[in-house]
Amino acid sequence: MSVTAAKGFQAAGITAGIKESGNPDLALVVNRGPRLAAAGVFTSNRVKAAPVLWSEQVLKGGLVSAVVLNSGGANACTGPKGFQDTHATAEKVADVLDLNAGEVAVASTGLIGVLLPMDKLLPGVETAAGQLSEHGGEKAAIAIKTTDTVHKTAVHQGDGWTVGGMAKGAGMLAPGLATMLVVLTTDADLDSGVLDKALRDATRLTFDRVDSDGCMSTNDTVLLLASGASEVAPEYAEFAEAVRAVCDDLGRQLIGDAEGASKDIKVEVINAATEDDAVEVGRSIARNNLLKCAIHGEDPNWGRVLSAIGTTRAAFEPDRLNVAINGVWVCKNGGVGEDRDQVDMRYREVVVTADLAAGSETATIWTNDLTADYVHENSAYSS
Template sequence: MSVTAAQGFAASGIACGIRRQGLDLALVRSRVPATGSGLFTANRMQAAPVTISREHLSLAEPQAVVVNAGVANAATGQRGELDARATAAEAARHLDLATEEVLVLSTGVIGEPLPLARVLPGLSRAAAELGEDGGDAAARAILTTDTRTKTALARGPGFTVGGMAKGSGMIHPNLATMLAVVTTDYALAPGAALEHLRPAVEESFNSISVDGECSTNDAVVLLANGAAGAPRDDVAFARALREVCADLAGQIVADGEGATVLAEISVTGAASAGEAKAIARRIATSPLVKTALFGHDANWGRVLAAAGSAPWNGGYAHLDPA
């Protein structure tokens, strides 16, 4: 129940028939006014729900998030955007919210239209089943090729941060086929959510890779409602948010499609954090390094070669072989 562990949040997960079997529609909302923000894929071909959610965040503070699994609603043109808007509007109607206060996220097959005839009636049931005990069902409803749910929880002085995520394939820095919804009962002023979310995501979701592929639908959303009434401690909140994001990111990469090895890459002595990250990314996406890891072969030469070809500032990273 991590996504509903913070006070004032409710969630649900139902099967509305997007997929042949299993839960496929999740709903998360704050029962008290919230603020929030989101970060989205860097892929230039952005899915309709990404476009609409970006637009909604520019117009209002988010109060609820709808996530469907099975159909990505990507590469679906104008119809895709209309379907994403209709999804947000229907959820808003059942939750007594403005359409712009609802964010929509999708994951699944690219190129297939969203089956609105199933999604819209499903939202009625999802809204009716909202509860503080609905976090587990919501976490299951957003999975695709994942083998297990991914939830995380951290507590600070008087407040809680919880979250759920999905992701297994098409995982690469700058967000990939991964979705995450993080909630907290710590109070954040409008606009402050993004200031906290950006560094937390950069250190976590933007620092993992499974297959080097960047998706069309990725999103990380943060909702903060202040229901705990905790004293102001932004340092403690930032720490808890980073902990939750890092935990979820670690679970995603550990559940990578076909993965048998989990490796953590640490770069020291780089001229800057940017150069260090470029080197780490190049090593993480090297097929030769991956085959060495798979074979449990301590072939450090492959690691060195990959590091030496890391692109940086129009050239390559500088390495000292000594």
């Protein structure tokens, strides 16, 4: 049900002709109210795509009546013309649907450094507007795919209210979110301040802890729109947990569809002195190419984990570190532990547990293995 699971929303996904493949490439999500509250989180990359620069401004007002998203082109590093194109796209949506362009968010994904074919995109907006429907969430989710092999949606039912969402993302998944576009919708009756807090709390623990290849995108955008159509205002804790659950579900789907991956790797850091330490160590392990290759080869090479931990500033003593792979403590007190032959790595999910023995804080980072398929996909991406 995606972005149309919650009441008050319509969506569409169509083929505008932006992609040469002829696959769907334009999505529209419209909030029919009564409320138009919204919050957004964007890439922390300092090189930001035009639609990110535009949407950051839109979100400052806390009101979003529509989101237009395209695949087939990131509109990043495209200069003043790229920004004009984003602006024109928002104006077109506003025109066709009789909205205020300053309340239309824009998101793009695809190759960097190429201008969008506006002669196809703008007529596409009209087509999409004509197909808006309370059942359009699935089609919208399909239209934002790039190298994704499947479209990604998630829904959480509250007591009389709903949070739903869609995501796209396969490669370039890193801390500042990912080349990831996410639209979440809810019919809960909440203002933009509450949405903003819930969204930031959720992304910090979910999308920000997904790190497929350490590469941070120029286009990451996560939006949360509330229509108020349920006329229910849930408690903050309950609502925040629902948003977190939907983000967690979508984040796991992103990792599960990561380019060329054959293993989903859960890096658990335990007994850290601080949560920041746990996150820093988790990321360092998750980004270690040698470990990611070893896991691809189903090799419980815990030495790679220790050398990754050793590059961090986290509090730990080298001779107190413990590492488990799929529950077998192969490294104890910084040295050889249980027999590595006991580690069974045949399944897709692999759990690496790093015990810093320095406190009681924990963090979990999700990543995937590094494979020849990843190399193949990304050595032929733009050509």
